[in-house]
Amino acid sequence: xxxxxxxxxxxxxxxxxxxxxxxxxxxxxxxxxxxxxxxxxxxxxxxxxxxxxxxxxxxxxxxxxxxxxxxxxxxxxxxxxxxxxxxxxxxxxxxxxxxxxxxxxxxxxxxxxxxxxxxxxxxxxxxxxxxxxxxxxxxxxxxxxxxxxxxxxxxxxxxxxxxxxxxxxxxxxxxxxxxxxxxxxxxxxxxxxxxxxxxxxxxxxxxxxxxxxxxxxxxxxxxxxxxxxxxxxxxxxxxxxxxxxxxxxxxxxxxxxxxxxxxxxxxxxxxxxxxxxxxxxxxxxxxxxxxxxxxxxxxxxxxxxxxxxxxxxxxxxxxxxxxxxxxxxxxxxxxxxxxxxxxxxxxxxxxxxxxxxxxxxxxxxxxxxxxxxxxxxxxxxxxxxxxxxxxxxxxxxxxxxxxxxxxxxxxxxxxxxxxxxxxxxxxxxxxxxxxxxxxxxxxxxxxxxxxxxxxxxxxxxxxxxxxx
Ligand code: HEC
Numbered sequence: 001x002x003x004x005x006x007x008x009x010x011x012x013x014x015x016x017x018x019x020x021x022x023x024x025x026x027x028x029x030x031x032x033x034x035x036x037x038x039x040x041x042x043x044x045x046x047x048x049x050x051x052x053x054x055x056x057x058x059x060x061x062x063x064x065x066x067x068x069x070x071x072x073x074x075x076x077x078x079x080x081x082x083x084x085x086x087x088x089x090x091x092x093x094x095x096x097x098x099x100x101x102x103x104x105x106x107x108x109x110x111x112x113x114x115x116x117x118x119x120x121x122x123x124x125x126x127x128x129x130x131x132x133x134x135x136x137x138x139x140x141x142x143x144x145x146x147x148x149x150x151x152x153x154x155x156x157x158x159x160x161x162x163x164x165x166x167x168x169x170x171x172x173x174x175x176x177x178x179x180x181x182x183x184x185x186x187x188x189x190x191x192x193x194x195x196x197x198x199x200x201x202x203x204x205x206x207x208x209x210x211x212x213x214x215x216x217x218x219x220x221x222x223x224x225x226x227x228x229x230x231x232x233x234x235x236x237x238x239x240x241x242x243x244x245x246x247x248x249x250x251x252x253x254x255x256x257x258x259x260x261x262x263x264x265x266x267x268x269x270x271x272x273x274x275x276x277x278x279x280x281x282x283x284x285x286x287x288x289x290x291x292x293x294x295x296x297x298x299x300x301x302x303x304x305x306x307x308x309x310x311x312x313x314x315x316x317x318x319x320x321x322x323x324x325x326x327x328x329x330x331x332x333x334x335x336x337x338x339x340x341x342x343x344x345x346x347x348x349x350x351x352x353x354x355x356x357x358x359x360x361x362x363x364x365x366x367x368x369x370x371x372x373x374x375x376x377x378x379x380x381x382x383x384x385x386x387x388x389x390x391x392x393x394x395x396x397x398x399x400x401x402x403x404x405x406x407x408x409x410x411x412x413x414x415x416x417x418x419x420x421x422x423x424x425x426x427x428x429x430x431x432x433x434x435x436x437x438x439x440x441x442x443x444x445x446x447x448x449x450x451x452x453x454x455x456x457x458x459x460x461x462x463x464x465x466x467x468x
Contacts, residue, residue, distance in 0.1 A: 046098075046341060046342040046344070047099075047339045047340065047341050047342065048070065048072060048080065048082055048099050048102070048332065048334075048339055048340040048341075048342070049338070049339040050080065050102045050104075050338075050339070050389070050390065051072065051074040051075075051076050051078070051080060051338045051339065051389075051390055052074070052076040052338055052383075052389040052390030052391040052392070053074050053075030053076035053077075053111070053338060053380065053381070053390070053391060053392060054074065054075045054321065054334075054335060054336050054337065054338065055072050055073070055074055055075075055321065055322050055334025055335060055337070055338070055339070055340045056073045056074060056075060056111065056112065056113050056114070056127075056321050056322060056334070057072070057073035057112070057113060057114045057115050057321070057322045057334075058070060058071065058072050058073075058115075058322040058323065058324035058332050058333075058334050058340060059071045059115050059116045059117060059123075059324050060084070060117075060324045060325065060326045060332070061116075061117030061123070062117075063117075063121050063137045063138065064120070064121050064138075065121070065138055066083060066121075066137065066138065067083060067084075067085060068083070068084040068085070068326070069081055069082060069083055069084060069137070070082040070084055070099065070324065070326065070332055070340075071115045071116070071117065071123055071125075072102075072115070072322070072334060072340055073112035073113060073114055073115040073125055073127065073322070074111070074112055074338075074390075075111040075112075075380070075392065076111075076338075076381075076390045076391050076392050077106070077108050077109065077110060077111060077112060077127075077392040078104045078105060078106050078108070078112065078390065079104070079105040079108075079112055079115050079123070079125050079135070080102040080103070080104060080105075081102060081103045081104075081105060081123075081137055081140065082099040082100055082102050083099065083100035084099055084100075084326055085098075085100065099342070103140050104140075104390070105123075105125070105133075105135050105137075105140060105141075105142075106411050107133050107135075107142040107145070107411075108125065108127050108128075108129050108131065108133060109129040109131075109413065109444040110127055110128035110129040110152075110392070110444065110446070111127050111128040111392065112125050112126070112127040112128075113126060113127045113128065113152065113153065113154050113155070114126050114127070114153070114154065114155045114156045114168075115156070116156055116157065116158055117158070118134060118158050118162055118165065118179060119158070119162035120162070121136065121137050121138045122134055122135060122136060122137060122143065122179065123135045123137055124156050124158065124165050125156065126153035126154075126155070126156045126167055127152065127153060128152045129444075130147065130149045130150065130151060130152060130153060130169075131145055131146060131147050131149070131153070132145070132146040132153060132156060132165065132167055132175070132177065133145050133146070134146070134165075134179060134181060143181070144180070144181025145181075146165075146167075146175070146177050146181060146183065148175060148183060149167065149169040149171055149173065149175060150169070150171040150173075151169050151170035151171035151172075151193070152169075152170045153167050153168065153169055153170075153175075154168045154169075154170060154193070154194065154195050154196070155167070155168035155194075155195065155196045155197050156168070156197070157197040157198050157199055157205070158199070159199045159202045159219075160199060160201060160202055161202050162179065163178070163179070163202065164176060164177070164178065164179075164184060164199075164202070164219060165177040165178075165179065166187075166197045166199070166205055166219075167197070168194035168195060168196055168197045168207065169193070169194055170193035170194070171193075172188065172190050172191070172192060172193060172194060172209075173186050173187070173188050173190075173194070174186065174187035174188070174190075174194055174197065174205070174207055174217070176219065176222075185222050187205070187207075187217050187219075187222060187223075187224070189215070189224045190207065190209040190211050190213070190215065191209070191211040191213075192209050192210035192211035192212075192234070193209060193210040193234075194207055194208070194209050194210075195208050195209060195210060195234065195235065195236050195237070196208040196235070196236060196237050196238045197238070198238050198239060198240045198247075199240075200216075200240050200242040200247075200261065201242055202219070203218055203219050203220050204216060204217070204218065204219070204225075204242075205217045205219055206228065206238055206240055206247055207238075208235035208236065208237065208238045208249055209234070209235060210234040210235075211234075212230060212231045212232045212233055212234060212235060212251075213227050213228075213229065213230050213231070213235070214227070214228045214229040214231070214235055214238065214247065214249055214259070214264075215227050215228065216228050226264075227264075228247065228259060228261070228264045229247075229249065229257070229259050229264050231249070231251050231255055231257075232253075233251045233252050233253040233255060234251060234252040235249050235250070235251045235252075236250055236251060236252060236276060236277055236278055237249060237250040237277055237278065237279060237280040238250075238280065239280045239281065239282040239289060240261070240282075241282065241286045241303065242261065243286075244286065244303070245260060245261045245262060246258050246259065246260060246261060246267055246303075247259055247261055248270075248280055248282075248289055249280075250276075250277025250278070250279075250280050250291060251276070251277060252275065252276040252277075253275055253276070254271055254272070254273060254274050254275030254276060254277060254293070255271050255277070256269070256270040256271050256272065256277055256291055257269050257270065257271070258270065258306065267306075268306040270291065270299075270301060270306065272291075272299065274293040274294070274295055274297055275293065275294060275295075276293065276294045277291060277292070277293055277294075278292055278293060278294055278319050278320055278321050279291070279292030279293075279320050279321055279322055279323040279333075280292075280323065281323035281324050281325055281331070282303075282325070283325040283327075283328040283329075284325060284327070284328055285328045286303060287302065287303055287304065287328060288300050288301070288302065288303065288309065288325070288328065288329075289301045289303055290323045290325070290331055291323075292314075292319075292320030292321070292322075292323045292333060292335075293319070293320060294319045294320075295319075296313055296314055296315030296316060296317065296318055296319065296320060296335070297311065297312065297313055297314065297320070298310075298311075298312050298314045298320055298323065298331065298333055298343065299311045299312075300331070312343065314333050314335075314341065314343065315333075315335045315336060315337070317336070318335050318336030318337075319335050319336060320333055320334070320335045321334060321335050321336075322334035322335065322340065326342070329344075330342060330343065330344055331343040338389060338390075368458070368462070369454070369455065369458040370458035370459050370460075370461050370462025370463075371462050373450070373455050373458060373459035373462065374459060374462055374463065374466075377448065377450070377459075378393075378396075378459075380392075381393040381446075382394070382395065382396050383395045383396065383397070384396050384397065384463075384466045384467050385397050385467075393445070394407040394410040394412070395407060395410075396463060396466075396467045397467055398467060398468070399423050399428075399463060399467045400423060400424060400425075400463075400464055400467065400468075401422065401423070401424065402422070402423050403420070403421070403422050403423075404416050404419045404420075404421040404422070404423060404440075405417035405418070405419055412444075413442065413443045413444045414442075415440055415441065415442035415443045416440055416443045416444070416445075419440060421440070425460050425464070428456075428460050428463070429456050429457075429460060432448065432449060432450040432456055432459075433449070433450070433451075433456065434449070435447055435448065435449040436448065
C-alpha cells in the first residue's frame with residue numbers, strides 16, 4: 001500500500017534529467033489500456049503545499065490522537081506531516097480531501113528519499129545523509145537516528161507486526177533495525193544499489209536492485225532464499241500482495257511486471273512503453289495498483305484482472321517519484337514540483353503537478369553566467385530572498401556581511417552554527433574554491449567545487465546584487 005523510493009540516480013542528476021528532452025511520445029503497448037491519458041485540471045486546492053523541494057516519497061497512516069495523516073519526504077531535507085481529516089468522506093465521493101496545515105519534521109542533513117509509518121504514533125524516514133530517523137509523530141521530534149549505511153538510503157520498509165525496519169542502501173546492503181533504534185543486522189548479496197524493499201510477512205523480505213534482480217530473504221535466517229526475477233535492467237520499485245501470491249515490480253527500462261511469489265512466473269506484463277517506472281502503490285484493499293513514471297503519467301490497474309482503470313498525465317514536465325493511496329480510491333502523487341497533488345476517485349479533476357515555472361526550466365542561454373551558475377548549482381537548495389519557501393539550505397537574503405549560521409529558525413549543523421566565518425566575496429570564493437567539505441568540515445553543505453575563477457567571480461557578483 002505504501003510507495004517505495006526512487007531510481008538509482010543522484011537527486012541532482014534526477015533534477016538535471018527533468019530538463020532533458022522527453023523520450024519519444026508514449027506508446028501504450030503491452031498494457032490493456034482502456035482509458036486514454038486525461039490531462040488533469042490545474043487548481044490550487046487538493047494539494048499538499050509547503051515543501052521547498054521536490055517530493056520524493058509519500059505514505060499514509062493513522063496516528064493515535066491525530067487520525068489519518070499523509071507523510072511526505074522531500075528534497076528540502078524535511079518530512080511533512082499532514083492531517084487528512086476527511087479521508088473517509090473523500091473516498092465515499094462526498095469529498096473533497098483537504099489536507100491540514102503541515103508540520104515539518106526536521107533532522108535529516110540531506111534530501112529525504114523515503115518515509116513510512118511505524119505504528120504507535122511513529123514513522124521512519126531515510127535519505128541522502130545515509131541515515132534513518134525514527135520519529136515521534138505526536139511530538140514531531142526524532143526518537144532515534146540509525147547510522148551505518150555507507151551510501152544514500154533509498155527506501156525503508158516496516159514488517160507487518162512493526163517489529164523490524166529494513167533499509168535499502170545504495171551501498172548494496174540491506175539494513176535491519178529494531179524500532180528502539182538498535183541494529184539487528186545486514187543482508188548482503190546484491191551486486192548493486194538496493195532501490196526498494198517490501199515485507200511479504202514478518203520473516204519474508206523482498207528487495208529490488210540496480211543489479212536487475214528481485215530477491216527474497218529470510219529475515220530470521222539472515223540469508224537470501226532465492227532470486228524471484230532477473231529483469232536485466234535496474235528495478236526501482238516493488239509492491240506485494242502476499243495473500244494473492246504476487247509481487248509487482250517497475251524498472252528503469254519501463255518494464256512493469258506481476259510475478260508469482262511462488263516460482264517467479266510472469267502473471268501479467270503491464271509494460272506500457274513509458275520509462276522509467278519510479279513509483280508503485282497498492283491500495284489498502286489491494287484492489288488497485290498505481291504506477292508512476294518518468295514522464296508524469298499515473299496509471300491505475302485493477303489487480304483482479306490487470307486491466308487499466310485510469311491513465312492520467314499528472315505532471316506536465318517531470319517524473320512521478322511518489323504515490324500513496326489515502327483510502328482505497330484516492331491517490332496522492334508527488335514529483336518534481338514542491339507540492340503533491342490529491343487525485344480524487346474520479347481520477348480526472350486533480351490539480352496537475354509539474355506545471356509551475358521552475359527556475360531551472362528557464363533557458364540558460366537567456367541568463368548571464370553568474371545567474372546560470374546560481375540556477376544550476378544553488379537554486380534547488382537556496383532562495384535569493386526570504387520568501388521562496390522551504391529549501392534544504394538557508395536563504396541567501398542579506399548574505400553579504402552576515403555571520404555564518406545565523407538565519408533564525410534554520411536548523412544549521414553545529415559546525416556552521418559555531419563557526420566565526422562572515423560571508424563576503426572572499427569567504428564565498430574560498431568556500432567553492434576549496435569545497436565546503438574542506439572549508440567548513442562537518443557542515444551539511446553538499447560537496448561541490450567551482451574550479452573556474454571566472455565562474456566563481458560571476459556567481460558572487462550575481463549573489464551580491466540579488467541578495468540585498
Ligand atoms: C543540495 C543542497 C545544496 C546546494 C545545491 C547548495 N547548498 Fe549551500 N547549503 C546547503 C545546506 C544544507 C546548508 C547548511 C549547512 C549546514 O548547516 O552545515 C548550506 C549552507 C550554505 C551557506 C552558508 C549560509 C549561512 O547562513 O551560513 C552558503 C554561503 C552556501 N550554502 C552557498 C551555496 C552556494 C553559493 C551554492 C551554489 C554554488 C550552494 N550553497 C549550493 C545546501 C545546499
